[in-house]
Amino acid sequence: MSKVLTIAKDEWRFWLRSRLALWGIGVFVAVLLITSALTLIQAEQAEHARLHDQTEAEARFASQPDRHPHRMVHYGHYVFRAPAPLAAIDPGLDAVTGQSMFLEGHRQNSAAFADVAASANLGGLSLLTPALVYQLFGSLLVVLLGYGAIVREREAGTLPTLLLQGVRGEQMVFGKWLALLSLAAISLLPLFVVGWVAEGFAASAALAGAYLMYLLVWAAAVLVLSSTLRSRGMVLTIATSAWLCVCLLVPSLAVDAVSRNAASPGKIESELAMVTDLRELGDGHNAADPAFASMRANLLAQYDVERVEDLPVNFRGVVASYSEEKLTAKLNEYAQAQLDAELAQSRQLGRFGWLSPMLAVASASRAISGTDITHYHRFLREAEGVRYRFVQGLNKVHSEVLSFEDDMNRNNGEEASQRARVSADNWRVLEDFRFVPAALSERLTTAMPALLILAVWIGALFSGLLLVGRRLAP
């Protein structure tokens, strides 16, 4: 063990003497710190702004005057998605998805205003985040510092000396690996600190752990190459080509492959497919619509009355509630199909993690940070929940508080219109909305397949490293 430690220490001494290594580390640290600071600021700004917008929207709803309850159904409400705490490290899908949604009766709107659509367009890699710095440049740093580790000693002729002095091959490779491991661990400190402050120790440790696994994959891979190939040039060419494939080519090629292979219908497509179905449901604004005939008959039988005017509840409110329920069930069915298609695409994309550990760590990172597709869908579903409950709350007020007679007369002059209003106290049916990510355990469960892929990568490369270490000969 002490020999392993000595070799690791020697490697550090070598880096600290090498201008090139120092430059590499320096540039990496500078980019990382700047990106971390800027992302942190942006996340704080976004959180502040959206919380403000949310409370403002809630206050406006509550402060509406007395009016007809159905007016409030169309007045509607807004929900905003505050960023998850760990979005300060990995904002994930936040930039490319809408942050606010208008909730109203009879419709499910999409999440509007994605940051990226309004941001300055400076190319595909300009959405730099600390997460991307680790994914792209953490791995590159490991490659550039690690590629010479063994082959350098071989080229300089120091390898035989070391091996003859009683250092075993595996001690040699694991010593170098330990050096890279410590480098990776140190480089993850900023992430760990930010994550700890933002959410807490466990979440931050999980996120840092995922990146450590990823960097260990690279460290092991580059050492395998460095131990088996004969020249530094060769190791460097192959290692940087691998980096190019894993970090740039495979991810975007995978997107192409998955979008070819598993198409998902867009919102308008789903909407149009649905309208034919909806045609049969009837219009909730029109209580005389034949689609409500059987509902009406049942209701009359239930209260044992002849006419809707004699019902103890406001028939128009009952119809609004009934049709909202039917409509929502249909809307949800199509919305769910769209979400399922997107999830299926994500799962397919996840399988490309077997080819590119970067895809695996990126997906694990988004999952742990609470900025992945499941959290985006969670927002959509929770927003829909808020929508449905306040609309139905208002419909309940409509059927129970407002009389049918007053309701039918609502358009007959000023006084009648005043009578067809309910007290603003009823606007309290609206609940507060604060978007919070799932519990850490749940996020870890989502991240598990990706973490498993990383573990298999580590296992395979680790065995490879052990093997080449044993065979390391002068």
Added chain:
Amino acid sequence: MSAGSAFVREAAFVMRDRAIVTAVFVALVLSIVSVTSGSLEVRDQQRTIGSLLETDAEERRLTFFEQSDWGSAAYYSFHLTYDPPSAFAFAALGQRDSTAWKHRVRMLAMEGQIHERDAGNPVFALIGRFDFAFLVTFVVPLLLIALLHDLRAAERAVGRHDLLVATATNAKAFWFTRATVRAVGVYIAVIIPLIIGGVLSRTSPITMLLASAAVALYIAFWMWVCLRVSAWQQSAGAIVSALLGVWVLLAVVVPALGRIVIDQTVSLPHGSDILLTQREAVNDAWDLPVVTTMDAFVARHPEWAPYTEVGQEGFEWKWYYAFQQVGDQHVEPLTNAYREGRLLRDRWASRIALLSPPALMERTLQKLADTDIPASIAYELEVRRYHDSLREFYYPKLFKGEAFDPQAFERLPVFTPIAQSR
């Protein structure tokens, strides 16, 4: 020895170098993949538009003929608008992954509809597609680095460097020829699939010429960088590291910082303000005296001033659509500022891109492909114009109280994208 024959001799020499042939072959394969994948995506988008147009028209027909008055006809009829991909879009899909290129609108307030986003899977937008623009912008420089970094270092390593320099009549020209042959190889490999794709998609020759020239300049730039850095008396490892550093700086760090600086300095109205203001304006109108709404409406449409009388009782569609329009008028300053701000950010981005050739390259291809931010804003304006034409169609009928005529269905304004002519 003439430069021409030096080039031919060098080219013949290169053909025997396995590493170079491999790199050029890789460039060719990747270019074919990128062009094919971009073309398939464009074809899918065209098919989606085609099938949507069909169902949309059918659905509108069914809805329209169920109505018995103009107000309901306008309320229930949706109209599909779309931004078809340009002929060259296969090379640079640009903003089309993250911004909506199709909307279904009706005659209600525009602001409540235009911000709807029917965009695809956000994970795709985040990772980005493997289109030609991505290949050229990010991958080709790395291939060039792989090919050109060890021109001298490799010769130095095998001890031929000094001999070569001593026997060449002009050492500088010698290395230049060497680098040029390799760079031209890569250029030809990436450009041939692009040209084939362009011919198949009937891209205009001028666009193809401009794109090819831009790619040539871009490759020349990276060749120059590689030559400069590899002239450095250092090991191949140091040179590669330095070149990768330049790549990281130009392709990622400068654009990322530029984006943040621009976004922070050019502020935009908050989307939430646009939505809330619009909603309040439309909603308040229910409680305001009809005259207030109609006065604001007539200020924009004086031709309807004589027809603004609304009865004391009940509900009139013309008043309803008037306050929808007034709602839009109300947020116009915000929404104009939002659009102008985005354009201003884009203009600043075009300046910052001068500091980052990769950003410049990608932006150039997106501009040629009409998949940049101005193009998506132009589409938004087309949707607004179309929406205006719907209003022009219905206002006479609503304000003059014309009797409903289902046959008018055939005269409904039809959305025709300007882009269809490109």
